[in-house]
Amino acid sequence: MTVTLADVAARAQVSPATVSRVLNGNYPVATSTRERVLRAVDELDYVLNGPASSLAAATSDLVGILVNDIADPFFGIMAAAIQSEIGGPGGRAGGERLGVVCNTGGSPERELTYLTLLQRQRAAAVVLTGGAVEDTAHASAVSAKLRKLAEAGTKVVLCGRPPAPEAAEAIALTFDNRGGGQQLTEHLIGLGHRRLGYIAGPQERTTTRHRLEGHRDALAAHGIEDDPRWTVYGRYDRRSGYEATLELLRRDPSLTAVVAANDTVALGACAALRDSGLRIPDDVSVAGFDDLPFSIDAVPALTTVRLPLSEAGARAGRIAMGREEPPPGGIATVRGELMVRGSSGGPRL
Amino acid sequence: MTVTLADVAARAQVSPATVSRVLNGNYPVATSTRERVLRAVDELDYVLNGPASSLAAATSDLVGILVNDIADPFFGIMAAAIQSEIGGPGGRAGGERLGVVCNTGGSPERELTYLTLLQRQRAAAVVLTGGAVEDTAHASAVSAKLRKLAEAGTKVVLCGRPPAPEAAEAIALTFDNRGGGQQLTEHLIGLGHRRLGYIAGPQERTTTRHRLEGHRDALAAHGIEDDPRWTVYGRYDRRSGYEATLELLRRDPSLTAVVAANDTVALGACAALRDSGLRIPDDVSVAGFDDLPFSIDAVPALTTVRLPLSEAGARAGRIAMGREEPPPGGIATVRGELMVRGSSGGPRL
DNA sequence: CTGTTAGCGCCTTCAG
């Protein structure tokens, strides 16, 4: 029923081995022979059997990209960049690789499941994006998995994720969340703010912790006591920002600025402030993080920290494909850039 | 080096076939035997070889999800919903399927490439999301590919995409873009608008065409002549909305409403209007399409048409997994819901 | 319920 390599060989009057060689292009074949084979492939409408090929070669053309939330542009932008570097030629059969993104939904179990599935498929590479969960048991389970993947020849790259201490084989491009958070809060302090609310992300995430630490570093550097009432934990979504802001306002109506864990949360914060009859930035300044495309369209435009998601993703993709040297030591820190816009201003008197 | 099924069989003192059976759970095995096998699997840290398994079984656990732009939440939301229905148990080996999203970037070539790659992998199912490109040559190439996939046993589902006329095997859940566009414009006309600008998406896309047709249907129904100056084509992004709006304003400053191809474009339109010193909706009303999460946060909140992306995606996922009956005739139309919000109001006098 | 026996379709030495 289905056309096999042998059929192509018969039609082209060569041996299966030869067909395999022209298809994989990893071995010298006479031009005339190649053309004959290619013609046969075309005439027969032959499609390589991936599993068979992967089985024999003990490696596949699959490249996995794990993201926490595919509906969040933060991950979408990185994934698109990674995939664009993977899609191109460079794979084994016919030169195409299959970059596939897997949505973990932020769940440690699903992350592990996907990793196993990818391991099962003998993936050529795996790129994990975004913050990690800080649960110890899970973290070491993931590290162990990554180590095994690496041992089996799968390249492992972390993008926008802190290095895995127990899996040194994994190359890491880490975002400087701490530094970014610090810059942002420094900016607000510089404007005169002294009472700043902070809406953090989920408690057990590295990204959450690092951004918050940066914020606190800035406060400490300026001798501002960090009132515990000023920090609220939530999720990385708009709703969470909305609710957390109301909560912050309830706890301390005298706040003059709200720093959000990311832009999406900041948008929710803006909505809550507006609904509370407060003007931005006249009454309360707001800041986000990431500089997603919509942030510039907020009214007023959002002050935030731009992360070079696309660039980092592209680099991660290239490293995963072995087309770029990994950074020295296997770890590189990617810095963010403070974007001062209309949502931040001096505090009300 | 790597542990194989035979090793597990030896350790558990059973035949390889038995091991396979407990792993796939598709055949009766004595509980005691199963436990012994599972223990051996665990002790040996065995991981099934996916390619070998797929080769022997002539099908894989891979399910492809094609999206036009992974960085766009429109697709992200659908993809997440589809993947959530796929991820669960139901696959062959160990009950897990690998839902993988592929980013075509809207390019017909990449779409075809991914389809081939998926075909090569003997994917269990493929879900194509979003509008199709209307180039005839490409459309029939895709249809041909889909037909071949279906013949090879791959389930094909279209989600938010019009039916493929030449590939009737493909189940289609189509969005009623035309009806939605019509409702939206009806709403604006009802408010009293008579001069409406329209920012369309890329010219050769089905989504673009259908939404525009709906708009024109509404105009025609009310005897409003559609001035050609009032339509501008662009891309589905913010920048395009910004530029198109300036262009519309230049062509006819007397427009009282701008209808955008989607919410993202509408956001750009709002920015352009604001930058031109026009108030929304006092001077000009704005409307979007899709009702993405950020639309409610625009200031003023965006009037738009809500598409049940998540629900449609979930349904598509279930159908792809054979867990839900396809709609009669293989085609279902999913309607949108008009969401009237602050960005639309009566025209200025 | 379990073991035996053939392949699945391709890649990759090894000769020529």
Next chain:
DNA sequence: CTGAAGGCGCTAACAG
């Protein structure tokens, strides 16, 4: 540069 041959690891009849 090309052909022949063996096996990659697993599944699916078929017996028992």
